[in-house]
Amino acid sequence: MAPNDPNRVIIFDTTLRDGEQSPGCSMTPPEKLRVAKALADLGVDVIEAGFPAASKGDWESVQTIAREVTGPVICGLARCNRDDIEKAFGAIKDAPRHRIHLFLATSAIHREHKLNMAKEEILKSAVECVRFAKSLADDIEFSPEDASRTELEFLAQVVEAAIDAGATTINVPDTVGYTTPQEFAEVFGYLKRHVRGIERAVLSVHCHNDLGMAVANSLSAAVAGARQIECTINGIGERAGNCSLEEVVMALATRASFYGLSTGIHTTRLYPTSRLVSTITGMPVPRNKAVVGENAFAHESGIHQHGMLKHHSTYEIMRPQDVGLSRTHLVLGKHSGRHALRERIRELGFELPESELARVFEEFKTLADKKKELFDGDIEALVLRAGEDGFGPWTITQLATTAISGAPASAVVRVTHSDGRSIEKGATGDGPIDAAFKAIEAATGTAVKLNKFEVRSVTEGEDAQGEAIVYVEHNERSYRGSSISTNIIESSARAYLEVINRIESSRNSTRPTHAQLSDEKLSEANA
Ligand code: KIV
Ligand code: ZN
Numbered sequence: 001m002a003p004n005d006p007n008r009v010i011i012f013d014t015t016l017r018d019g020e021q022s023p024g025c026s027m028t029p030p031e032k033l034r035v036a037k038a039l040a041d042l043g044v045d046v047i048e049a050g051f052p053a054a055s056k057g058d059w060e061s062v063q064t065i066a067r068e069v070t071g072p073v074i075c076g077l078a079r080c081n082r083d084d085i086e087k088a089f090g091a092i093k094d095a096p097r098h099r100i101h102l103f104l105a106t107s108a109i110h111r112e113h114k115l116n117m118a119k120e121e122i123l124k125s126a127v128e129c130v131r132f133a134k135s136l137a138d139d140i141e142f143s144p145e146d147a148s149r150t151e152l153e154f155l156a157q158v159v160e161a162a163i164d165a166g167a168t169t170i171n172v173p174d175t176v177g178y179t180t181p182q183e184f185a186e187v188f189g190y191l192k193r194h195v196r197g198i199e200r201a202v203l204s205v206h207c208h209n210d211l212g213m214a215v216a217n218s219l220s221a222a223v224a225g226a227r228q229i230e231c232t233i234n235g236i237g238e239r240a241g242n243c244s245l246e247e248v249v250m251a252l253a254t255r256a257s258f259y260g261l262s263t264g265i266h267t268t269r270l271y272p273t274s275r276l277v278s279t280i281t282g283m284p285v286p287r288n289k290a291v292v293g294e295n296a297f298a299h300e301s302g303i304h305q306h307g308m309l310k311h312h313s314t315y316e317i318m319r320p321q322d323v324g325l326s327r328t329h330l331v332l333g334k335h336s337g338r339h340a341l342r343e344r345i346r347e348l349g350f351e352l353p354e355s356e357l358a359r360v361f362e363e364f365k366t367l368a369d370k371k372k373e374l375f376d377g378d379i380e381a382l383v384l385r386a387g388e389d390g391f392g393p394w395t396i397t398q399l400a401t402t403a404i405s406g407a408p409a410s411a412v413v414r415v416t417h418s419d420g421r422s423i424e425k426g427a428t429g430d431g432p433i434d435a436a437f438k439a440i441e442a443a444t445g446t447a448v449k450l451n452k453f454e455v456r457s458v459t460e461g462e463d464a465q466g467e468a469i470v471y472v473e474h475n476e477r478s479y480r481g482s483s484i485s486t487n488i489i490e491s492s493a494r495a496y497l498e499v500i501n502r503i504e505s506s507r508n509s510t511r512p513t514h515a516q517l518s519d520e521k522l523s524e525a526n527a
Helices: 015-019 029-042 058-069 082-092 108-115 119-134 152-165 183-194 215-222 245-254 267-281 304-311 339-349 354-370 376-384 431-444 487-507 518-526
Strands: 010-013 046-050 073-079 098-105 140-145 168-176 202-207 228-231 394-402 409-417 423-431 449-457 467-473 478-485
Touching: 010 082, 010 245, 010 354, 010 409, 015 046, 015 267, 029 046, 029 058, 029 267, 029 339, 046 082, 058 073, 073 082, 082 098, 082 119, 098 108, 098 119, 098 168, 108 119, 108 423, 108 478, 119 140, 119 152, 140 152, 152 168, 168 183, 168 215, 168 228, 183 202, 183 215, 202 215, 215 228, 215 245, 228 245, 228 394, 245 267, 304 423, 339 376, 354 376, 394 431, 409 431, 409 487, 423 431, 431 487, 449 487, 467 487, 478 487
Parallel strands: 010 046, 010 228, 046 073, 073 098, 098 140, 140 168, 168 202, 202 228
Antiparallel strands: 394 409, 409 423, 449 467, 467 478
């Protein structure tokens, strides 16, 4: 895939692959499909839908996205071995436009400590795997993992060999977030000068944010010739995350006269997409995050407010509506009709099919009975959480808690399983939430280690809805659950049950942890 316009930058979104690799950010297959559809609406060029060889569940979810999401190229990641490549191809092949993304580490550190392979073996393996992938698909991306710490001469050698073998995109990853803007521009300059045939491939950049420079490094690479930027919504990803899509896109758009580069992103979809990914992954967006943070367009100081009243351009380089942020102070209430709700939902950047709207309207009416005024945050939460009920096998059908000061709190919970079981258990605890968590564990038969528990208010007011988020560990894996209600004991209990549902749903999945997903298999295969 090479755009005709030499100044057009391909946006390659890896929220569903590198983003999902961040601890606690795992998504269920229906959640991944929802995010993939939102990414297509956002206008990304390529969706890296997952790592099909990682587990049966990942494979199926990539295949569903390949079959159901139209527009972008659908890409699957593979290590440099036949099994991974065949699995990746099998999962993506039904997409009208599909890509296999191969990676193989090239740096001395990885060669010696991870792969135990010499330079010649790396070169041979890279060529073999690109050739094999090319026998299955036309669109092949090759990534020399840890490129930014690889000897330049060797990097150029591998890149040239990969292009000769059929790679159409060469991605240069700063896997550990180590490089700097100037240094990285020099890497791209070096490759352009020293790789014979470099013009036959699209140069791509993939940055991690360990030193907070992922966006700056990606922009610098674009100035130096990269025409694909790999990024994630809200910058989620391994460790400190990846290059943030909304930041890099808005930098290119806002400073278009400086960069002279364009993307195909519909920027007004940035904010709703960011909210969707944050809700689904449970990864909150920091208030001061550029472009999509709550404070990104807030002006507190008197001098700034005065300037803004005179003209918004005094202190604003982008307009909130450019990124799809259209907050109002209008409130809806129990007398508001379906039409008013539909309009507000639209203004917030969401489009719901009639069937979904009918359900959200029902939930809106129930909430309006409990809460006098419904703010934008309430409406957004109703929309983003549409379809949340019915996730996983367990449902809470009854919850009662008592808390008297000076005595242990108690909880009784009744849960039902999709197989028809209905179980009631009671427990005491240090407060009603702790008691409810213990009762849920007893009823479902799944015990977890609670690592973190957060409650935050979604909107303002005494009757504001509270969002509860729980982070737990079970069998050395991290899980996260969240829920929302005007009653925080209820939202906490439902968030806890969501975690147990996630554990139960992933029980049949053999997905290894990310550390286990290193190139061990490759080194074994080459041994
Ligand atoms: O960071 C990295 O090197 C990667 C590769 C798989 C491209 O994610
Ligand atoms: Zn990465």
